[in-house]
Amino acid sequence: MKRGVQIVLWLLVAGFLVILPQLATTNYLVNVMITTVMWIIFALSFDLSAGHVGAVSLGHPVFYGVGAYVTALVAPSLGLDFIGSLLLSAFAMGLLALVSGIAFFRISEVSFAIGTLGALIIAQLLANNAYDITGGPMCTQNVPRPVLHIPGSGPVTVVEPVHYYYLLLPLLGLAILIYWRLTQSRIGRAFAAVRQDEVRASAMGIYPKRYKLLAFIAGAAIIGALGSFQAQYITVVCPSELTISYTLNLLIIVFVGGAGSMRGVILGAVLFSLLPRLLEIVTDVPPAWQQLIYGLILLIVIRFLPEGLDSLIERALQRLRGTRTEAKPDAA
Amino acid sequence: MPIEVVIFIEHIINGLTLGAFYALITLGLSLIFGVARLVNFAHGDIFMVGGYTLFLLLNLSGITLPYPLIVVLVVVVTALVGLLIERVVIHPILNRSWRVQAVATLGISIVLQNLALILFTSDPKQTPTIYSRQIIEIMDIRISVQRLIILVAVIFIFLALQWFVKHTQTGKAMRAVSQNREMCQIVGIDVPRIAMITFAISSGLAGLAAALMSPLFSVMPTMGSLLTLKALAAVILGGLGQVNGAFFAAFLLGLVEALFSGYVSYAYRDVVSFGLFVLILFVRPQGLFGRRVGL
Numbered sequence: 140m141k142r143g144v145q146i147v148l149w150l151l152v153a154g155f156l157v158i159l160p161q162l163a164t165t166n167y168l169v170n171v172m173i174t175t176v177m178w179i180i181f182a183l184s185f186d187l188s189a190g191h192v193g194a195v196s197l198g199h200p201v202f203y204g205v206g207a208y209v210t211a212l213v214a215p216s217l218g219l220d221f222i223g224s225l226l227l228s229a230f231a232m233g234l235l236a237l238v239s240g241i242a243f244f245r246i247s248e249v250s251f252a253i254g255t256l257g258a259l260i261i262a263q264l265l266a267n268n269a270y271d272i273t274g275g276p277m278c279t280q281n282v283p284r285p286v287l288h289i290p291g292s293g294p295v296t297v298v299e300p301v302h303y304y305y306l307l308l309p310l311l312g313l314a315i316l317i318y319w320r321l322t323q324s325r326i327g328r329a330f331a332a333v334r335q336d337e338v339r340a341s342a343m344g345i346y347p348k349r350y351k352l353l354a355f356i357a358g359a360a361i362i363g364a365l366g367s368f369q370a371q372y373i374t375v376v377c378p379s380e381l382t383i384s385y386t387l388n389l390l391i392i393v394f395v396g397g398a399g400s401m402r403g404v405i406l407g408a409v410l411f412s413l414l415p416r417l418l419e420i421v422t423d424v425p426p427a428w429q430q431l432i433y434g435l436i437l438l439i440v441i442r443f444l445p446e447g448l449d450s451l452i453e454r455a456l457q458r459l460r461g462t463r464t465e466a467k468p469d470a471a
Numbered sequence: 472m473p474i475e476v477v478i479f480i481e482h483i484i485n486g487l488t489l490g491a492f493y494a495l496i497t498l499g500l501s502l503i504f505g506v507a508r509l510v511n512f513a514h515g516d517i518f519m520v521g522g523y524t525l526f527l528l529l530n531l532s533g534i535t536l537p538y539p540l541i542v543v544l545v546v547v548v549t550a551l552v553g554l555l556i557e558r559v560v561i562h563p564i565l566n567r568s569w570r571v572q573a574v575a576t577l578g579i580s581i582v583l584q585n586l587a588l589i590l591f592t593s594d595p596k597q598t599p600t601i602y603s604r605q606i607i608e609i610m611d612i613r614i615s616v617q618r619l620i621i622l623v624a625v626i627f628i629f630l631a632l633q634w635f636v637k638h639t640q641t642g643k644a645m646r647a648v649s650q651n652r653e654m655c656q657i658v659g660i661d662v663p664r665i666a667m668i669t670f671a672i673s674s675g676l677a678g679l680a681a682a683l684m685s686p687l688f689s690v691m692p693t694m695g696s697l698l699t700l701k702a703l704a705a706v707i708l709g710g711l712g713q714v715n716g717a718f719f720a721a722f723l724l725g726l727v728e729a730l731f732s733g734y735v736s737y738a739y740r741d742v743v744s745f746g747l748f749v750l751i752l753f754v755r756p757q758g759l760f761g762r763r764v765g766l
Contacts, residue, residue, distance in 0.1 A: 195570055246756040249510055249569065249711060253703045254752050257745040260700060264742045383696070387581060394574050427588040434581030441575050442563055 156308060160301045169300040173372070175412035176307050177365060180314045181385075182392040182408045183401065184361040188354040189389075190399035191322055192347075193248065193334035197386050198255030201262050202232040202359040204381035206366030211279040211376040212272065214367075221285035221297075221306065221371060225364045232363025236356040244348050244355075259383060266378035278377040282370045303372050310368060314361050318401055321357060330354060334399075391433050395440045397449025406448055477611045482733040483726070488618040490725025491625035494718050495680040496702040497709075498632065499673030501717035504706060505649040506669040509561065509572050513579035514702065515695025517556075517674045519587060521549045521681025522690035526596045538600050545682040546675045553674020557667050565663060580699070587692035595689035603686035621683045628676070629718060645669055697741070704748040708758050716760030723759075724748075 156176075163169050181203065188194045206228040213231075214224035239258070243251055266273045273279055285297040285306060297303060321327060329350050332340040337347045370376045388411065396407020411433075418424050424432075444450055500514050528541045536544075560575055605616040636642035648655050648665050655662055688694070705724050709716030724744050732740035751759065 189570075193570065195573070242753045246752050247711070250707050250752055250756065252570075252573065253510070253700070253707055254749055256700060257704060257749050260697070261742050261745045261749070264739070264745075268738045268742075387577060390574050390577055391581075394571075425589075427585045430581055431585040431589065434578050434585065437578040438560055438575060438582070441571060441578065442560070445567070445571070 153312070156311075157305075160304050163301075166300050169304055171412065171416050173300060173304050173307060175409055176304070176311050177369070178388075178392065178408040178412050179405050180311055180365050181362060182389055182396070182404045183314050183318045184358040184365070185389045186393050186398060186401075186404045187318060187321065187358040187361075188351070189393060190404070191327070191330040191334060192351045192354045194244070194351050194355065195248075195252045196255045196355065196358075197252050198257070198259035198262075199358070199362065199389060200381055200383075200385035201255075201259050202236065202362045203366040203369070203385065204266070204376075204378075205235065205262060206232045206363030207370040207376045207380050208266065208273060208279065208366075209363070210367035210370040211282045215283055221287070224371065225310075225367045228367035229360040229364040232366075233356045233360035236359030237352065240352045240355045244351050256383070256386070259381060259386065263378050263381035263383075266381055273376075273378065276378060278375050280375055282374045282376060284374060285371050303368075307368060310364060315401070317357055317361060321354065322401070326350070326353070391437050393447075395437055395447055397447025400447070400449045402452060403447045403449025406452070410448075472611050478733075480612050481614075482729050484612070484614055484618065485733070486726035486729030487722070488621050488725070489729050490722035491622050492680060492684045493698075493701060493705060493725050494721035495621075495625050495628065495676055495683075496698060497705040497717045497721040498629070498714065499676035500699075500702050501706045501709065501714045502645070502669055502676075503673045504711060505714060506645050507561075507565070507648075507666040508569055508652075509666075510569060510576065510703070511673070512573060512576040512699055512703075513556065513583060514576075514673070514677055515697075515699030516580045516583040517549055517553055517695070518677040518681045518698060519690070519692065519695040520552050520583060521545050521678035522598070522685040522694060523587060523591060523596070524548045524678070525682050525685055526591075526598050526690050529598055529600070538602065542679065542682040546678045549678025549681070550671045550675035553677075554667065554671045556674075557670040561670065562663060562667065565666060580696075584692045584696070591690075591692065593692060595691045597689050598685050600686045615687070617683070617686050624679070624683055628679070632714075641665070641668060701744060704745065708748060708751055710758035710760045713758070713760055716758060720759060 159172060160169050163172065184202075185196070185199045188196055189199075209228045209231045210224040214227055217223075217227070219227055243254055246254060267275055269275065270277075287295045287297060289295060297306065322330065329340070329345045332343065332345050333347045333350050340347055366380070369380070392407040392411045393404055394407075396405070396410070397403020415424070415429055418429075440447060446453075496514065496518060500511060503509050503511050503514075524545045525541065528536060528544055556579055560579055561572065564572055564575055600617065602616040602620060606613050607616060607619075636646050644655070644660050644665050645668075647660060648662055652662055655665075685694075701724060702721065705721040706717045708720035708723070709718065724747075727747060728740050728744050731743045735743075
């Protein structure tokens with residue numbers, strides 16, 4: 140695609156996202172939009188390491204939940220505002236990713252996946268049992284809502300979902316930008332080299348651990364900021380923000396959409412968030428049935444579409460252009 | 472005997488039974504990893520299927536089957552379920568990366584758990600047997616007969632498995648495949664068939680664990696989730712693919728968990744087992760008994 144066309148396309152998408160809430164008639168619809176955008180950010184940050192450097196961190200929600208707790212427990216005592224809290228959580232989670240990454244990337248890929256999952260379980264158990272600090276199952280309550288200082292008028296506390304949506308959009312833009320800059324550049328090619336063959340990558344002067352850490356830290360910082368947003372949006376942080384079902388949902392989104400592809404991941408996240416809402420209109424589907432269907436979809440896609448739904452789009456686009464390119468050498 | 476000593480010995484016995492239970496789950500996981508390089512996140516859910524099979528067999532209307540027969544039936548059913556899963560899901564993706572396979576097993580786990588939730592609801596089901604209520608007392612120490620059965624069964628299974636992989640054609644082929652898959656294909660070993668048999672054995676072992684252990688707990692759709700993770704931790708601690716190492720690591724986890732929950736804190740017992748797991752990983756990335764492997 141020509142660069143000009145690409146920029147116009149992106150501007151159109153951005154414009155559409157900005158106008159979208161004006162079309163929504165109820166807060167319910169705006170909430171659905173917020174959830175969708177949050178899943179996109181969540182999945183992009185997960186895919187940075189899972190889809191690009193091949194380090195499947197099954198404990199990825201740790202950075203989300205702990206990021207939320209950092210905003211709920213630490214930020215108010217520092218007197219930080221909305222953006223300050225976001226930055227604090229992002230920074231703290233980046234730091235946590237650096238420290239834990241140095242330790243976790245010493246171990247093999249399989250151990251990494253299971254070890255990080257172990258870390259998630261530990262985090263949730265701690266959040267559940269440390270009543271004095273986190274409130275345990277009673278949750279940390281009364282997280283301050285964002286206060287905006289608009290010149291000309293006094294401070295305004297954000298309450299309306301629509302306003303939260305507009306606070307969230309820049310975060311989505313930032314996440315996409317970081318994802319884009321990291322994967323569509325020399326760094327991105329190094330990521331692919333590390334994913335395909337670590338030994339060969341290091342023989343070519345690419346130090347695998349450095350790139351794994353970079354992807355891991357970037358993903359953690361993004362999702363830490365999202366956790367902070369969630370804390371200030373819901374104003375309550377519970378141990379359930381550290382649940383393993385987030386991991387399962389991330390895997391469904393990323394592997395159904397197409398690991399390692401921004402278009403695929405975004406498509407996966409949008410489908411994942413909107414399908415149940417659309418189903419709701421037609422019929423009442425209990426959660427167990429919903430999950431069952433997701434599980435089956437995941438299995439079917441893995442079996443028949445190794446590169447996810449994205450490969451369907453890719454094929455359709457190629458047919459439009461009348462070209463065919465070789466399939467990617469590896470499916471993450 | 473002084474009460475402190477009695478309590479201590481009871482904790483040790485609890486730890487050993489818990490360890491034996493983990494070992495039984497871990498054996499299957501470790502086998503399937505060794506032979507097929509497959510991280511099976513659905514292993515605990517096959518255990519759960521075994522639990523519900525036990526529940527159904529114990530509550531058959533009209534007939535009361537003897538417990539040993541029920542155990543055998545549960546093992547057969549879970550082995551068949553394992554076989555089915557292998558044929559339908561794992562077999563077609565046997566040559567894809569371990570990541571894809573692991574995600575597929577997570578998919579199976581989601582399907583099985585929610586199927587159980589739909590069929591049986593989330594209410595815990597009790598599966599008492601005549602042995603789970605029987606208590607024997609030796610020098611003030613009280614042990615449920617069910618726990619003794621588990622300990623004996625696990626040691627027997629371990630020895631039987633050792634014999635199986637050393638002295639039978641299939642067992643030897645399993646060892647060969649775990650050592651070098653390409654080479655096996657060259658000399659004419661049917662690797663997919665060996666993987667299939669291993670999956671069935673592994674699932675059968677999970678079923679056995681369910682038939683023996685769930686009378687002490689209760690049966691629920693999520694009973695396998697945390698168990699899979701603990702068993703995976705034991706597999707890694709034992710050194711990936713090292714079946715014997717995993718077996719001992721499972722006993723170690725069981726003992727640590729029982730002693731910690733007995734003496735320090737029940738609420739934090741899982742924090743300790745997983746914390747120990749992560750810590751040991753950092754100190755010895757290849758596991759307690761492992762050599763370095765490529766994966």
